[in-house]
Amino acid sequence: METAEIARRFLSFFEKNGHTVVPSASLIAEDPTLLLVPAGMVPFKPYFLGQRTPPHDTATSVQKCIRTKDIEEVGKTSRHATFFQMLGNFSFGDYFKERAIPLAWELVTTPVEEGGFGIDPERLWVTVYLDDDEAEAIWRDKVGVRPERIQRMGKEENYWDMGVPGPCGPCSEIFYDRGPEYGVDGGPEADEDRYIEIWNLVFMQYERGEGSGKEYPILGELPKKNIDTGLGLERLAAVLQGVDNIYETDIIGRVLHRAAELTGTRYGDNQEQDVMLRVVADHVRSAVMLVGDGVRPGNEKAGYVLRRILRRSIRNLRLLSGTETAFLHELTEVSIDAMKDIYPDLLDRADVIHGVIDTEERNFAETLRAGTALFGRAAERTRAGGGTVFSGTDAFQLHDTYGFPIDLTLEMAAEQGLSVDESSFRELMQRQKDTAKADARSKKLGNADISLYARMLEGAGETDFLGYTESESESRVKGIVVDGVSAPAARAGDKVEIVLDSTPFYAESGGQLADTGTLTVDGRGVVDVEDVQKPLPGLFVHRGTVRSGEVVLDDTVHAGIDTGRRHAIERSHSATHLIHSALRNALGPSAGQAGSENRPGQLRFDFTADSALGGERLAEVEEEVNTVLAGDIPVQTEEKSLDEALKTGAMAMFGEKYGDRVRVVEMSDYSVELCGGTHVPSTARLGIVKLLGESSIGSGVRRVEAAVGVDAFRRLSKESTLVGQLSEQLKTPREELPERIDSMVSRLRAAEREIEKLRAAQVLQAAGSIAEGARRHGAALVVAAPAPEGASGDDLRKLVLDVRGRLGEDEPAVVAMTAVPKDRPVVVIATNKAAQKAGIKAGELVGIAARALGGGGGGKPDIAQGGGSDATKVDEALRAVEERVARG
Ligand code: SER
Numbered sequence: 093m094e095t096a097e098i099a100r101r102f103l104s105f106f107e108k109n110g111h112t113v114v115p116s117a118s119l120i121a122e123d124p125t126l127l128l129v130p131a132g133m134v135p136f137k138p139y140f141l142g143q144r145t146p147p148h149d150t151a152t153s154v155q156k157c158i159r160t161k162d163i164e165e166v167g168k169t170s171r172h173a174t175f176f177q178m179l180g181n182f183s184f185g186d187y188f189k190e191r192a193i194p195l196a197w198e199l200v201t202t203p204v205e206e207g208g209f210g211i212d213p214e215r216l217w218v219t220v221y222l223d224d225d226e227a228e229a230i231w232r233d234k235v236g237v238r239p240e241r242i243q244r245m246g247k248e249e250n251y252w253d254m255g256v257p258g259p260c261g262p263c264s265e266i267f268y269d270r271g272p273e274y275g276v277d278g279g280p281e282a283d284e285d286r287y288i289e290i291w292n293l294v295f296m297q298y299e300r301g302e303g304s305g306k307e308y309p310i311l312g313e314l315p316k317k318n319i320d321t322g323l324g325l326e327r328l329a330a331v332l333q334g335v336d337n338i339y340e341t342d343i344i345g346r347v348l349h350r351a352a353e354l355t356g357t358r359y360g361d362n363q364e365q366d367v368m369l370r371v372v373a374d375h376v377r378s379a380v381m382l383v384g385d386g387v388r389p390g391n392e393k394a395g396y397v398l399r400r401i402l403r404r405s406i407r408n409l410r411l412l413s414g415t416e417t418a419f420l421h422e423l424t425e426v427s428i429d430a431m432k433d434i435y436p437d438l439l440d441r442a443d444v445i446h447g448v449i450d451t452e453e454r455n456f457a458e459t460l461r462a463g464t465a466l467f468g469r470a471a472e473r474t475r476a477g478g479g480t481v482f483s484g485t486d487a488f489q490l491h492d493t494y495g496f497p498i499d500l501t502l503e504m505a506a507e508q509g510l511s512v513d514e515s516s517f518r519e520l521m522q523r524q525k526d527t528a529k530a531d532a533r534s535k536k537l538g539n540a541d542i543s544l545y546a547r548m549l550e551g552a553g554e555t556d557f558l559g560y561t562e563s564e565s566e567s568r569v570k571g572i573v574v575d576g577v578s579a580p581a582a583r584a585g586d587k588v589e590i591v592l593d594s595t596p597f598y599a600e601s602g603g604q605l606a607d608t609g610t611l612t613v614d615g616r617g618v619v620d621v622e623d624v625q626k627p628l629p630g631l632f633v634h635r636g637t638v639r640s641g642e643v644v645l646d647d648t649v650h651a652g653i654d655t656g657r658r659h660a661i662e663r664s665h666s667a668t669h670l671i672h673s674a675l676r677n678a679l680g681p682s683a684g685q686a687g688s689e690n691r692p693g694q695l696r697f698d699f700t701a702d703s704a705l706g707g708e709r710l711a712e713v714e715e716e717v718n719t720v721l722a723g724d725i726p727v728q729t730e731e732k733s734l735d736e737a738l739k740t741g742a743m744a745m746f747g748e749k750y751g752d753r754v755r756v757v758e759m760s761d762y763s764v765e766l767c768g769g770t771h772v773p774s775t776a777r778l779g780i781v782k783l784l785g786e787s788s789i790g791s792g793v794r795r796v797e798a799a800v801g802v803d804a805f806r807r808l809s810k811e812s813t814l815v816g817q818l819s820e821q822l823k824t825p826r827e828e829l830p831e832r833i834d835s836m837v838s839r840l841r842a843a844e845r846e847i848e849k850l851r852a853a854q855v856l857q858a859a860g861s862i863a864e865g866a867r868r869h870g871a872a873l874v875v876a877a878p879a880p881e882g883a884s885g886d887d888l889r890k891l892v893l894d895v896r897g898r899l900g901e902d903e904p905a906v907v908a909m910t911a912v913p914k915d916r917p918v919v920v921i922a923t924n925k926a927a928q929k930a931g932i933k934a935g936e937l938v939g940i941a942a943r944a945l946g947g948g949g950g951g952k953p954d955i956a957q958g959g960g961s962d963a964t965k966v967d968e969a970l971r972a973v974e975e976r977v978a979r980g
Pocket of ligand 1: 130131132133178180252292293294320321322323
């Protein structure tokens with residue numbers, strides 16, 4: 093049974109039994125305690141904990157999951173994967189063990205013709221937790237499992253939790269017996285390789301606290317008794333497809349076999365290579381799914397998981413092929429194709445997925461080239477000195493200069509029998525991080541030492557902020573800083589920081605950008621203020637340049653802000669509050685603010701959310717904001733105690749520190765927020781708010797951007813003109829444009845497919861005349877020629893095999909052909925049986941040709957493939973093959 097069919101059957105079985113089908117959540121976990129989703133229940137965690145009311149009492153899903161804890165086991169066992177899919181059924185206080193157990197049994201054992209998985213009950217065993225008599229009784233009496241097939245297991249096996257504080261409970265598992273050829277008798281407790289776990293039923297009823305491993309306190313019972321089950325889709329596929337391990341199932345197997353073909357190896361020939369092929373097949377798929385969900389390679393968190401997976405794939409491919417050829421593009425394509433039945437949206441994202449993976453592969457090739465030489469020298473030095481420990485300083489340099497992930501250094505060192513001084517490596521990393529943080533702080537605050545500001549604050553007191561009501565003031569200069577030190581005066585051209593006793597300038601905070609403007613000393617000088625920061629609470633530092641004259645300590649200056657800019661910023665800030673409320677109305681209170689930036693005419697607002705809002709809901713949010721603002725609600729501010737403000741339901745920003753007295757900004761009761769920023773007097777001033785789109789900026793955090801006022805109008809007007817032009821060009825009324833473009837695109841696609849077919853046919857047609865061009869070199873007939881223009885890698889292989897067929901078996905024959913798809917030369921060489929008998933090996937010839945092309949390649953004696961980077965060397969490569977054959 094195909095993997096996709098197993099998933100369909102699972103969902104439809106539970107749907108028939110009253111469950112709501114819930115689509116898979118993104119791999120990027122919303123839950124801040126997790127990096128990536130490791131289990132099917134993760135999206136439902138708030139329901140188990142009673143933090144949110146579930147929209148339905150029961151649910152079923154196929155959830156994408158990533159686990160990298162056992163990444164070293166991948167390929168070595170029959171069942172470890174970094175990406176896998178978990179089929180699950182869930183009950184949020186609805187049914188419990190008495191229904192979960194019989195349902196699972198029914199689905200697993202119902203014959204295939206009747207919609208089940210048709211597994212022979214004689215092959216099944218079950219386990220229950222040590223003291224779970226209730227579960228045992230259900231299996232025995234209600235389901236009819238023979239008592240000797242039910243085993244009790246301890247906490248390690250039969251108690252499930254998320255590895256972090258949260259819901260947990262005892263569980264019961266179903267095992268499949270693969271048969272005596274896989275191990276000893278005696279059920280799951282005797283042999284976990286012969287008896288493999290396929291389904292875990294968790295009776296989720298407790299909440300656990302902090303702890304390590306299985307040592308943690310039970311904090312109490314959950315509000316309700318729940319069910320969470322997890323059936324490993326890949327494992328079940330292996331069972332139902334009668335293959336030995338998950339890597340050989342229909343979906344993962346396709347990548348595995350293609351990887352073998354490309355690297356010129358054969359799966360099943362050699363255990364070490366088999367493991368590498370399985371690693372590649374697993375990792376490529378994980379990378380595709382991660383990139384598809386928006387993860388990008390990086391050095392931290394989920395980005396690092398992805399980078400590590402990709403780099404492991406590349407290294408294994410290099411070890412397998414013995415070349416530096418880039419294979420990921422093709423394997424990515426196969427993986428997307430294999431997964432598209434279950435995740436059709438992968439096709440829409442294929443270009444992005446390829447782009448990200450190709451770039452990482454190219455970058456890593458660079459990294460490897462440069463870093464491997466350094467590694468070699470350092471390893472040599474270590475050994476020459478009689479040591480076995482690769483130094484932390486070298487590992488750090490590899491990381492810092494060449495971007496070598498530490499895992500790679502560990503692996504390469506292990507291959508040479510060396511260990512790595514990891515603790516000094518980590519120490520150096522930490523030191524670097526601390527320095528970077530200090531740097532970032534000083535960039536924002538200028539060069540001055542924080543103690544300088546502390547002295548100023550002590551001497552001058554807090555700056556009196558007048559900017560809520562005033563845009564100008566007469567103020568006194570209380571401090572001047574030039575080049576990071578306190579100065580009595582600053583002159584024309586100086587970069588300066590100035591502290592005043594009072595100011596109308598807003599200092600950047602709460603997402604609102606600082607004001608700009610001027611400080612004028614009557615008749616003597618002007619300072620352009622470009623930025624204002626508060627390095628310490630209450631101390632406003634005006635940063636800018638002395639445009640003319642000078643400014644001296646104790647001068648009285650006329651401080652004036654750019655009011656047009658300030659008003660534009662205020663419109664953005666007020667719009668941010670409205671958008672925040674509208675988003676909460678659409679998504680519920682979980683849509684918390686996670687950051688914002690209010691610039692003149694534009695804003696961005698980050699918030700936490702499980703999933704994308706999508707075009708339709710985004711349009712609703714936008715409409716709500718515009719309807720509300722047109723109601724011309726006055727914007728009022730009031731100072732209150734923090735307690736009082738929170739009691740009235742004011743929204744505070746998560747993670748933000750507030751004093752006892754807070755400022756509350758209210759737009760009737762539609763929006764009430766704690767906020768120190770400045771705002772428009774009434775909402776109609778915003779004119780219009782246009783949302784510009786939504787994106788993901790990391791785990792569970794999304795971003796909307798918007799234009800406000802005239803900026804919004806300009807955008808709309810520009811778009812309207814554009815649509816007008818399109819309508820004219822396509823001679824189609826505006827409202828019919830989408831269908832018209834749709835049909836044009838599908839026709840274009842069909843035509844492209846047709847051209848592709850014709851082109852491939854044309855290439856193959858050439859086989860006859862190419863075969864006629866065979867010449868004798870030494871004892872063999874040789875065809876050495878470039879393929880017709882435009883041939884793809886696949887065409888090339890087909891063509892070479894076709895030509896070989898035409899040369900017959902009477903005498904030794906070799907066919908060597910090249911093509912240049914996507915600007916990179918590829919060579920494929922095939923030999924007939926007679927040639928192989930005469931000792932002519934395709935693998936060896938490809939090595940010669942590929943070297944001429946500036947790359948490498950390899951393969952089996954009958955057919956092999958290679959590639960390089962220099963397309964101008966194609967003729968040279970073909971001649972080299974002829975000469976080699978001629979020499980015999
Ligand atoms: N949460 C359990 C698991 O991951 C069952 O879904 O195994």
